[in-house]
Amino acid sequence: xxxxxxxxxxxxxxxxxxxxxxxxxxxxxxxxxxxxxxxxxxxxxxxxxxxxxxxxxxxxxxxxxxxxxxxxxxxxxxxxxxxxxxxxxxxxxxxxxxxxxxxxxxxxxxxxxxxxxxxxxxxxxxxxxxxxxxxxxxxxxxxxxxxxxxxxxxxxxxxxxxxxxxxxxxxxxxxxxxxxxx
Numbered sequence: 001x002x003x004x005x006x007x008x009x010x011x012x013x014x015x016x017x018x019x020x021x022x023x024x025x026x027x028x029x030x031x032x033x034x035x036x037x038x039x040x041x042x043x044x045x046x047x048x049x050x051x052x053x054x055x056x057x058x059x060x061x062x063x064x065x066x067x068x069x070x071x072x073x074x075x076x077x078x079x080x081x082x083x084x085x086x087x088x089x090x091x092x093x094x095x096x097x098x099x100x101x102x103x104x105x106x107x108x109x110x111x112x113x114x115x116x117x118x119x120x121x122x123x124x125x126x127x128x129x130x131x132x133x134x135x136x137x138x139x140x141x142x143x144x145x146x147x148x149x150x151x152x153x154x155x156x157x158x159x160x161x162x163x164x165x166x167x168x169x170x171x172x173x174x175x176x177x178x179x180x181x182x
Contacts, residue, residue: 001133003133003134003135004133004134004135005134005135005136005137006031006038006091006134006135006136006137007137007138008031008033008036008038008136008137008138008139009139010033010139010140010141011031011032011033011138011139011140011144012032012033012034013030013031013032013081013086014029014030014031014032014138014140014144014148015029015030015081015083015085015148015151015152016028016029016030016042016047016050016051016148016151016152016155016156017030017084017085017155018085018155018158019085019088022158022159022160023159023160023169023171023172025044025159026041027041027042027043027044027046027047027155028040028041028042028085028088028090029042029047029050029094029110029112029136029138030085030086030088031136031138032086037086037087037089038091038136039085039088039089039090039091040090040091040092040093040094040112040114040136041090041092041093041094042094042112043094044156044159046094046097047152047155047156048152048153048156050097050099050110050149050152051148051149051150051152051153051156052149052153053099054099054108054145054146054148054149055146055149057099057101057108057145058071058108058142058145058146058149061101061142069103069106069142070142071142071146072142072143072146074146075143075146075147075150076143076146076147079143079144079146079147080147080150080151081147081151082151091134091136092114092115092134093114093115094112094113094114094115094136095113095114095115095116096112096113097110097111097112097113098110098111099111102139105139106141106142107139107140107141107142107145108139108140108141108142108145109137109138109139110136110137110138110140111135111136111137112135112136112138113134113135114133114134114135116133117133160172163175163177165177166178
């Protein structure tokens with residue numbers, strides 16, 4: 001089966017947002033170009049790692065002599081997006097992701113692949129078992145990427161507070177520390 005690609009070369013909006021209360025939030029990567037909107041579900045850890053790695057790529061590009069791609073060190077104020085997600089219709093749940101840099105267009109590239117919806121005994125799966133039938137391909141300029149990473153970190157950090165002893169989330173009804181010997 002051919003992979004259905006949701007491609008956004010110069011999106012009007014690309015953000016991570018959540019639905020639900022801390023402790024029961026669902027994270028979404030949402031992209032819009034004109035009237036086309038795609039929302040894919042992510043894990044909190046995927047969102048956090050995506051923001052971290054985008055910042056790493058941008059920081060490495062700044063270090064290139066002369067900063068030829070005009071990478072901003074901070075989020076440009078005109079690109080700050082604190083709005084809620086638009087109408088969410090989950091396209092797919094994300095499995096694997098890749099992140100890259102396209103120097104020909106000076107854009108950060110995100111590829112997100114759907115978790116394959118195939119029964120274990122289904123022989124239509126390829127030998128590697130990675131037959132995703134949908135993917136999201138997003139290309140965003142450096143300023144948008146910097147704003148995306150900042151917002152994503154803020155969204156991730158807005159969850160439940162973390163226990164300073166064991167690192168587990170603290171629920172509103174309390175916390176039992178999982179440190180050995182406590």
